[in-house]
Amino acid sequence: MSAYRDKDPRIHGIQTTIRVVPNFPKQGIMFQDITTLLLDPKAFKDTIDLFVERYKDKNISVVAGIEARGFIFGPPIALAIGAKFVPLRKPRKLPGEVISEQYELEYGRDCLQMHVGAVEPGERALVVDDLIATGGTLCAAMKLLEQVGAEVVECACVIEVPDLKGRERLNGKPLYVLVESH
Amino acid sequence: MAAQGDQDPRIARISSAIRVIPDFPKKGIMFQDITTLLLDTKAFRDTIDLFVERYRDKDISVVAGVEARGFIFGPPIALALGAKFVPLRKPKKLPGEVISEEYSLEYGTDKIEMHVGAVQPGERALVIDDLIATGGTLCAAIKLLERVGVHVVECACVIELPELKVCIPIISNTNMLSEL
Numbered sequence: 518m519s520a521y522r523d524k525d526p527r528i529h530g531i532q533t534t535i536r537v538v539p540n541f542p543k544q545g546i547m548f549q550d551i552t553t554l555l556l557d558p559k560a561f562k563d564t565i566d567l568f569v570e571r572y573k574d575k576n577i578s579v580v581a582g583i584e585a586r587g588f589i590f591g592p593p594i595a596l597a598i599g600a601k602f603v604p605l606r607k608p609r610k611l612p613g614e615v616i617s618e619q620y621e622l623e624y625g626r627d628c629l630q631m632h633v634g635a636v637e638p639g640e641r642a643l644v645v646d647d648l649i650a651t652g653g654t655l656c657a658a659m660k661l662l663e664q665v666g667a668e669v670v671e672c673a674c675v676i677e678v679p680d681l682k683g684r685e686r687l688n689g690k691p692l693y694v695l696v697e698s699h
Numbered sequence: 700m701a702a703q704g705d706q707d708p709r710i711a712r713i714s715s716a717i718r719v720i721p722d723f724p725k726k727g728i729m730f731q732d733i734t735t736l737l738l739d740t741k742a743f744r745d746t747i748d749l750f751v752e753r754y755r756d757k758d759i760s761v762v763a764g765v766e767a768r769g770f771i772f773g774p775p776i777a778l779a780l781g782a783k784f785v786p787l788r789k790p791k792k793l794p795g796e797v798i799s800e801e802y803s804l805e806y807g808t809d810k811i812e813m814h815v816g817a818v819q820p821g822e823r824a825l826v827i828d829d830l831i832a833t834g835g836t837l838c839a840a841i842k843l844l845e846r847v848g849v850h851v852v853e854c855a856c857v858i859e860l861p862e863l864k865v866c867i868p869i870i871s872n873t874n875m876l877s878e879l
Binding site for chain 1: 718720723724730732734737738739740743744747766767768770771772774775777778781782783784785786788791792793794795814817
């Protein structure tokens with residue numbers, strides 16, 4: 518599901534503020550740069566508002582954001598809907614006791630961590646990131662939350678790259694995005 | 700300047716929501732963990748409100764946040780003030796053309812970077828991070844912004860570690876605000 522297809526009038530302004538940087542971080546990748554969206558206060562506010570309108574009556578008590586760009590979009594959403602914000606981080610960044618979930622990269626593996634005790638069983642959670650590509654990181658994030666008995670209601674991203682089929686990697690969990698990059 | 704001296708009634712709850720973790724990342728350091736503050740919806744809301752109340756009539760057009768915990772506090776403040784949010788990042792994270800500022804660590808140096816064109820000369824900026832320790836990172840952030848002609852109005856942090864005041868004179872021409 519995407520706001521792009523719903524054609525909310527705010528989407529156009531959001532889409533045009535995202536900058537594409539070719540060949541970053543390596544040849545062949547067209548990098549979707551959201552920093553230019555953050556320079557446009559109306560576009561940034563509209564981005565947050567679109568998510569808040571969708572989730573404010575869904576009894577969400579946890580917004581989990583993936584380091585580092587998920588830290589930019591997650592907290593404003595959490596504050597507006599009255600939920601906790603839980604950072605999901607690369608290894609060795611969180612100072613307290615953590616649980617971990619490994620995931621595959623193109624070459625090798627990485628790991629995502631969450632503080633023990635941040636989330637209680639039965640809580641209803643969103644996972645937020647700027648972009649979904651292959652879905653590997655979002656999948657690991659969902660597993661972390663499910664490890665502690667939380668229910669992941671939806672994954673929310675500003676941008677989806679549909680060709681990378683990340684949506685299929687979410688084990689049937691709903692995904693909501695604002696724009697698609699083709 | 701610290702809000703604690705005036706003891707706004709919201710400060711006590713913010714302060715008690717922060718968790719101290721001994722010996723992280725290494726022995727002898729008492730790490731100030733703000734993740735527990737983010738779990739307390741009222742305390743997190745109050746933290747943002749205290750900053751917004753202070754800056755709302757100061758014509759701030761840029762809020763610059765230091766990676767990564769500055770990304771948590773900066774954007775809500777920017778949104779409330781109608782200002783741009785500019786991420787200041789470790790090397791090789793930003794995809795476009797960048798300018799860099801090096802700074803000293805206990806052993807060696809590090810760098811922070813900002814996108815070229817993110818800010819314009821004459822803009823009025825805040826720099827946000829969760830905590831100020833020696834001030835090295837904040838000092839580098841101020842220099843980055845000043846190099847492109849921006850006026851840094853103030854640095855704002857949730858936590859100050861006063862016993863590490865060593866580098867404060869370097870940034871004495873910019874005001875510091877911290878809540879704790």
